Amino acid sequence: MAHQWRGVLAEYRDHLPFSDTDALLSLGEGGTPLVPAPALSSAVGADVHIKVEGQNPTGSFKDRGMASAMSKALNDGASTVVCASTGNTSASAAAYAATAGLTCVVLLPQGKIAAGKLAQAVVHGAKLVQVEGNFDDCLEIARKLHAEHPVELVNSVNPHRLQGQKTAAFEVCDALGRAPDIHILPVGNAGNISAYWMGYQEYRDAGVTAQLPAMWGFQAERAAPFVAGRPIPDPETVATAIRIGAPASWNLAVAARDDSGGLIDAVSDEQILDAQKRLAADVGIFVEPASAAGVAGLLQQAGHGRVPEDATITVTVTGNGLKDIDTALSQHDLTPTVIEADIAAAAQAMGL
Numbered sequence: 001m002a003h004q005w006r007g008v009l010a011e012y013r014d015h016l017p018f019s020d021t022d023a024l025l026s027l028g029e030g031g032t033p034l035v036p037a038p039a040l041s042s043a044v045g046a047d048v049h050i051k052v053e054g055q056n057p058t059g060s061f062k063d064r065g066m067a068s069a070m071s072k073a074l075n076d077g078a079s080t081v082v083c084a085s086t087g088n089t090s091a092s093a094a095a096y097a098a099t100a101g102l103t104c105v106v107l108l109p110q111g112k113i114a115a116g117k118l119a120q121a122v123v124h125g126a127k128l129v130q131v132e133g134n135f136d137d138c139l140e141i142a143r144k145l146h147a148e149h150p151v152e153l154v155n156s157v158n159p160h161r162l163q164g165q166k167t168a169a170f171e172v173c174d175a176l177g178r179a180p181d182i183h184i185l186p187v188g189n190a191g192n193i194s195a196y197w198m199g200y201q202e203y204r205d206a207g208v209t210a211q212l213p214a215m216w217g218f219q220a221e222r223a224a225p226f227v228a229g230r231p232i233p234d235p236e237t238v239a240t241a242i243r244i245g246a247p248a249s250w251n252l253a254v255a256a257r258d259d260s261g262g263l264i265d266a267v268s269d270e271q272i273l274d275a276q277k278r279l280a281a282d283v284g285i286f287v288e289p290a291s292a293a294g295v296a297g298l299l300q301q302a303g304h305g306r307v308p309e310d311a312t313i314t315v316t317v318t319g320n321g322l323k324d325i326d327t328a329l330s331q332h333d334l335t336p337t338v339i340e341a342d343i344a345a346a347a348q349a350m351g352l
């Protein structure tokens with residue numbers, strides 16, 4: 001019988017801090033494809049592969065860490081979990097709380113969440129609290145609620161989130177048969193770049209791989225605290241998922257960048273939307289705007305001559321394009337071609 005993927009916790013149990021008696025939650029997260037991208041490879045002169053995290057159960061990479069953090073909360077006897085979110089964390093937390101039978105409260109920056117993500121939190125039964133402020137305000141409230149009340153915090157400041165998320169680095173190595181030379185991804189709250197770096201180091205230390213990649217992170221230009229070297233008070237970007245000015249995993253991300261010999265740079269909203277279009281039209285992968293920041297960064301660095309020839313490069317695209325169709329469609333002319341229900345009219349419309 002074909003192997004059925006069991007979710008990241010069961011698949012990578014040997015590398016995760018769970019005991020034999022712990023219950024492990026799964027909605028089938030992980031096992032996402034690593035897709036070769038010939039259009040990007042020829043554009044930048046390297047061997048580019050896309051790690052398609054939009055194929056996770058709730059459509060983003062957050063499911064890996066949420067499986068882990070929610071399992072831990074369940075095993076510890078929690079009854080309520082809380083998170084701040086730009087959308088994907090809340091969608092994932094809501095789904096995993098549903099399967100765990102826990103109550104979930106999500107704090108969201110009012111008016112700045114893509115409609116698909118809001119829908120996910122609603123249908124999975126989370127209690128939505130919209131905050132008149134940005135993500136950073138929401139996270140501060142979530143941290144305090146956790147400190148002062150019996151609620152578990154499932155943002156990536158919870159170390160179990162990074163434990164689950166590091167499995168993506170394992171999968172990249174398992175798929176390539178080696179670690180890439182460069183791993184690229186978008187950076188918002190900075191949990192993911194920290195988790196990948198942890199995963200790559202653990203595989204190298206365990207002797208599974210021989211080398212480590214350089215970690216390249218990309219932020220949106222007006223929400224780029226790592227580029228500024230300090231928090232940004234009023235982050236703004238079309239890529240609402242990474243509209244974050246005070247990343248929680250600051251020190252871990254700086255270590256990932258510096259210890260790997262990598263970089264964290266900024267890309268404009270225009271570059272992000274252009275990369276989103278190229279991924280969809282040239283590669284065949286529809287991602288949300290934030291997820292295109294890594295590809296935008298790759299193209300930018302190639303333009304500066306900084307992409308080593310023939311390097312093996314993996315780029316994580318973090319979330320599914322279907323979560324935010326409003327932004328995607330706003331980039332296209334939607335004037336439909338309308339015809340009578342008639343073959344001749346159809347042929348004419350097709351230019352035949």
Ligand code: AN7
Nearest residue numbers: 085086088089188189190191192241319
């Ligand atoms: C699609 O959901 O922070 O640097 O609250 O949704 O690990 O924060 C989302 C972040 C990239 C940035 N791409 O990852 C949230 C949230 C997408 C995202 C990021 C996010 P981190």
